[in-house]
Amino acid sequence: MRAVDRGETLWRQGQRLPSLYILLDGWMASTIRGADGCDLTFKVHLPGDLLGLPSLAFSAATESVTAITGAQLRPIPLHSFGHLFEAYPRIAAMMFVVSQQERTLLMDRLAVSYTGIVVQRVAAFFHLLLERVRRSFPETTYAFSLPLDRQHVADLVGVKVAQLAAALKQLHADNVLGWTGRTVTIADEEALAVIAQMPRRELVQDAHWFPTIEGEEESSR
Amino acid sequence: MRAVDRGETLWRQGQRLPSLYILLDGWMASTIRGADGCDLTFKVHLPGDLLGLPSLAFSAATESVTAITGAQLRPIPLHSFGHLFEAYPRIAAMMFVVSQQERTLLMDRLAVSYTGIVVQRVAAFFHLLLERVRRSFPETTYAFSLPLDRQHVADLVGVKVAQLAAALKQLHADNVLGWTGRTVTIADEEALAVIAQMPRRELVQDAHWFPTIEGEEESSR
DNA sequence: CGACTTCTTGAGGAGACTCAAGGGTGGTGG
DNA sequence: CCACCACCCTTGAGTCTCCTCAAGAAGTCG
Numbered sequence: 122m123r124a125v126d127r128g129e130t131l132w133r134q135g136q137r138l139p140s141l142y143i144l145l146d147g148w149m150a151s152t153i154r155g156a157d158g159c160d161l162t163f164k165v166h167l168p169g170d171l172l173g174l175p176s177l178a179f180s181a182a183t184e185s186v187t188a189i190t191g192a193q194l195r196p197i198p199l200h201s202f203g204h205l206f207e208a209y210p211r212i213a214a215m216m217f218v219v220s221q222q223e224r225t226l227l228m229d230r231l232a233v234s235y236t237g238i239v240v241q242r243v244a245a246f247f248h249l250l251l252e253r254v255r256r257s258f259p260e261t262t263y264a265f266s267l268p269l270d271r272q273h274v275a276d277l278v279g280v281k282v283a284q285l286a287a288a289l290k291q292l293h294a295d296n297v298l299g300w301t302g303r304t305v306t307i308a309d310e311e312a313l314a315v316i317a318q319m320p321r322r323e324l325v326q327d328a329h330w331f332p333t334i335e336g337e338e339e340s341s342r
Numbered sequence: 343m344r345a346v347d348r349g350e351t352l353w354r355q356g357q358r359l360p361s362l363y364i365l366l367d368g369w370m371a372s373t374i375r376g377a378d379g380c381d382l383t384f385k386v387h388l389p390g391d392l393l394g395l396p397s398l399a400f401s402a403a404t405e406s407v408t409a410i411t412g413a414q415l416r417p418i419p420l421h422s423f424g425h426l427f428e429a430y431p432r433i434a435a436m437m438f439v440v441s442q443q444e445r446t447l448l449m450d451r452l453a454v455s456y457t458g459i460v461v462q463r464v465a466a467f468f469h470l471l472l473e474r475v476r477r478s479f480p481e482t483t484y485a486f487s488l489p490l491d492r493q494h495v496a497d498l499v500g501v502k503v504a505q506l507a508a509a510l511k512q513l514h515a516d517n518v519l520g521w522t523g524r525t526v527t528i529a530d531e532e533a534l535a536v537i538a539q540m541p542r543r544e545l546v547q548d549a550h551w552f553p554t555i556e557g558e559e560e561s562s563r
Numbered sequence: 564c565g566a567c568t569t570c571t572t573g574a575g576g577a578g579a580c581t582c583a584a585g586g587g588t589g590g591t592g593g
Numbered sequence: 594c595c596a597c598c599a600c601c602c603t604t605g606a607g608t609c610t611c612c613t614c615a616a617g618a619a620g621t622c623g
Contacts (some may be wrong), residue, residue: 199551206431330420
């Protein structure tokens with residue numbers, strides 16, 4: 122169990138990653154160093170997220186992770202992650218599937234960034250964010266507190282702050298969503314989904330090809 | 343073992359994916375339906391690639407896969423993929439790591455698409471492509487045959503064909519690379535890397551936390 | 564050799580970026 | 594409690610890049 126303060130960096134791009142972390146509470150952000158040398162916010166992490174997976178494939182961390190709010194984390198040593206593949210193949214397969222979801226999400230983001238108008242991209246961001254916030258904070262209905270500033274969101278969407286302001290203004294004028302101070306209010310969720318034009322994808326949580334529970338018990342014996 | 347002709351579609355976005363495939367020979371391309379309804383080429387697959395992983399996480403395929411050239415594939419039934427997690431945890435862990443590489447690659451592509459100029463993005467594309475072509479065709483040195491047309495590459499880079507032509511013209515004028523007909527010639531690999539500004543990342547193929555061979559033998563017994 | 568596809572190139576216009584100034588908002592100290 | 598200050602957000606004008614469209618050139622196939 123490890124606590125980090127607002128603004129604190131958990132690890133920095135290029136460092137050797139000591140372990141994985143599960144984010145238990147708070148908001149964190151991954152940033153990567155862009156070609157121009159500036160850090161750009163790339164992904165926000167919500168409670169329940171597993172941090173550090175992309176860096177597994179490299180000898181140095183691919184991203185920096187900093188706390189947007191105060192946060193609590195539980196470290197997952199790499200060897201116990203490795204043990205998981207041995208002892209719990211079913212869980213390993215589920216994690217594999219989740220990482221494919223993440224990959225598909227990135228593909229969709231890339232596709233939107235190629236074809237999309239700014240308003241659509243902003244709408245897509247809030248559409249996906251709302252989904253994730255609801256998963257991490259199930260009591261969320263139509264409004265939630267967003268601890269990010271405009272620069273963060275502009276980076277995440279891939280536009281400049283000025284464009285973001287214009288897009289937010291339009292979305293507010295069309296009564297789709299509002300974002301004042303730290304509070305995001307979804308006024309018309311249907312309209313948001315329509316503007317976002319995200320492909321509807323039905324997740325598979327438990328596939329027929331997963332190793333059986335029996336196999337799991339057998340190999341962990 | 344399955345053979346597909348040039349232009350043939352192996353599976354289409356939205357279908358239920360019958361199995362995974364290993365591409366043994368030929369070039370294939372993944373396309374996803376953009377927000378405007380047009381398909382956009384998203385990734386090229388070279389011999390040795392495993393096709394269909396992203397669709398594992400969803401009940402319908404997330405992408406269409408078509409043959410750019412004639413191609414040969416070996417189907418991998420899903421149940422044997424599941425069996426792999428049970429019987430060969432070490433291999434499963436390696437596949438997990440490879441999928442994290444793929445994810446990181448997408449993150450880099452996204453970052454470039456946010457910050458990059460057209461010439462840089464084109465250079466980055468050819469830089470990464472050269473790396474992959476060399477892995478699939480080890481005899482490749484400074485030139486290779488590229489069966490894609492400009493529209494494919496423009497989609498992959500995320501620009502319009504006109505911009506691509508301009509960028510290629512500049513790269514040719516600066517003696518960095520040439521692409522006439524179906525032949526790509528790398529004139530100055532150093533310069534290409536400099537223009538591309540891709541972060542140098544050192545891959546990990548065999549991490550200390552992987553399940554041991556012993557464990558693998560034990561659980562497959 | 565001719566018809567077709569694919570690629571290149573140019574001009575015009577829309578959208579995005581830069582920069583700078585004005586207005587809120589929150590926090591701090593008197 | 595109020596005033597001040599600092600930071601963040603918004604907004605606008607000017608510039609530039611990128612996109613759209615269309616026509617000409619080059620290459621490909623029958």
